[in-house]
Amino acid sequence: MKSLDRSYRTLSxxxxxxxxxxxxxxxxxxxxxxxxxxxxxxxxxxxDLDQEDELRVIVLTGAGAAFCAGYDLADADGLADLGAIAMLNQQERAARALVAVRSVRVPVIAAVNGAAAGGGLALALQADIRLAAPEAxxxxxxxxxxxxxxxLGTSWLLTRLVGPAVASEIAFTGRMVHAEEAERIGLVNSISAPGALLADALALAERIVENxxxxxxxxxxxxxxxxxxxxYAAAIELENRGQALLTRSSDMPEALAAFKEKRRPVFKGE
Structure with missing residues (x-):
């Protein structure tokens, strides 16, 4: 993938x-x-990744002991001194980054390996699926x-995941939600065994790639x-168009042929 050739200072x-x-x-x-x-x-x-036709899944995680601690407060000292337009530019720069992650056309799995605080929570919420380490x-x-x-989308996404009352309590108190509670309230899909988070995320990715x-x-x-x-009517209309479109691809006939021939389908995404 050409995107992998680009060098980054804050990502890998x-x-x-x-x-x-x-x-x-x-x-x-x-x-x-x-x-x-x-x-x-x-x-x-x-x-860049969204332009890669062979891409099927992104696993998003953090290096070391944390997922993401939010905005670096070492850079926050000057925020209060920015003018209104400069602060809006700052906010929109951050929002564009998270919207870009959410908008990637393939599934994004967040492997939350530790603390996800503030903007880190917002980033985890952009993913389609969240898996958590016990220490998350x-x-x-x-x-x-x-x-x-x-x-950064927190008020919209968190409410839809855990409901308005739970989201309100989390938002108004700023308290910590540990992994077991996060699973119980639907903030994460599952908790991995110690040391198994990335392996679980990659196993899930593999099951998605098979389709x-x-x-x-x-x-x-x-x-x-x-x-x-x-x-509901608008939702049905959108679904109908998607199904009609996919019957024009090569993958549906391949799936039907594979079923009849008792073999695994070979999908091409064309």
């Missing part, structure tokens, strides 16, 4: 299996805290530093779009 990319790329936040000495440089690189990496923990730390949990690329991508598109569509 590795193709670990055909179609599967691990994207690692790589500032372990700062608990992978976000900087403007990271926002720019994260947006660039997501946009989450908090909407914004209110603890004089900011709002209405940041029709077009089917997976249009499934993601439908799931995302129908979170925002206000009626």
């Amino acid at each position: 990319l590795e193709q670990v299996a055909p179609g599967t790329v691990v994207l690692t936040l790589d500032r372990p000495d700062r608990s992978n805290a976000m900087t403007n440089e990271m926002f720019v690189e994260l947006e660039r990496a997501a946009l 923990k989450f908090n909407a730390a914004f209110v603890r530093i004089g900011l709002t949990a209405g940041d 029709s690329p077009g089917g997976v991508q249009l499934s993601k598109r439908a799931l995302h779009a129908n979170l925002e569509i206000g009626s």
